[in-house]
Amino acid sequence: MKLGAVIGRVTLNKTLSSLEGARWLIVSPFTREHYQRGSETPAGLSKDPSLVVYDTLGGGVGQTIGYVEGREAAQPFEKPTPVDAINAALVDEIFYNPFTK
Amino acid sequence: MLLARVEGNLVATRKHPSFDGWRLVICQPINHAGDPEGAPQVAIDCHGAGMHQRVVISSDGSAARKAVGDDKSPARWMVIGIVDEIEPGVPV
Numbered sequence: 001m002k003l004g005a006v007i008g009r010v011t012l013n014k015t016l017s018s019l020e021g022a023r024w025l026i027v028s029p030f031t032r033e034h035y036q037r038g039s040e041t042p043a044g045l046s047k048d049p050s051l052v053v054y055d056t057l058g059g060g061v062g063q064t065i066g067y068v069e070g071r072e073a074a075q076p077f078e079k080p081t082p083v084d085a086i087n088a089a090l091v092d093e094i095f096y097n098p099f100t101k
Numbered sequence: 102m103l104l105a106r107v108e109g110n111l112v113a114t115r116k117h118p119s120f121d122g123w124r125l126v127i128c129q130p131i132n133h134a135g136d137p138e139g140a141p142q143v144a145i146d147c148h149g150a151g152m153h154q155r156v157v158i159s160s161d162g163s164a165a166r167k168a169v170g171d172d173k174s175p176a177r178w179m180v181i182g183i184v185d186e187i188e189p190g191v192p193v
Contacts, residue, residue: 001125001142001143001144001176001177001178002140002141002142002143003111003141003143029140030140030141031140032129032137032140032141035108035109035127035141048140057115057116057117058115066111066113066116066125066143068175068176068177069177070160070162070177071162072162072165072166072174072175072176072177073175075162075166075172075173075174075175076117076173076174076175077173086175088116088117088120088175088176089111089113089115089116089117089120089125090113090114090115090116091111091112091113092112092113092114093111093112094109094111094112094127095109095110095111095112096108096109096127097108097109097152097153098108098129099106099108099129099137099153101135
């Protein structure tokens with residue numbers, strides 16, 4: 001699971017029948033620098049490209065979410081579904097204490 | 102599998118039900134020298150890894166699903182061990 005900030009939403013006009021009614025979020029992934037800010041949403045986007053994440057939990061713009069990438073993202077579905085990033089957690093609080101030598 | 106250092110943990114009330122009761126730790130992948138490499142990953146932890154401890158995390162989703170006991174879980178990264186020494190006889 002990686003963390004990211006929700007920066008927008010996507011609605012699909014035409015879609016596969018297996019994805020009808022789905023909710024999609026645009027997520028900007030956290031890099032190491034973004035973690036230093038604790039629970040507040042980092043201003044600005046990360047250098048890593050944003051991605052579209054399937055959402056069943058009801059994430060909103062400005063929230064921090066934990067999303068899973070890869071084959072595992074399609075695991076919660078009954079039938080084979082072309083999803084490779086899914087929102088797995090709405091993050092309430094982050095306790096982060098970076099290691100410095 | 103990646104060598105990583107535990108740098109924190111998460112609190113999430115709304116999450117996939119398979120993560121209920123699991124500790125979610127922030128793991129920063131590191132190189133042999135201990136310097137950070139890449140973006141941190143959040144992994145489920147059944148070993149009780151402590152802050153700044155070195156761990157090995159695995160991206161094996163099927164093993165993670167078995168660990169959480171839910172075939173429909175999106176769990177992927179899991180702490181599979183805590184590192185005592187990287188070279189024999191040299192504790193970290």
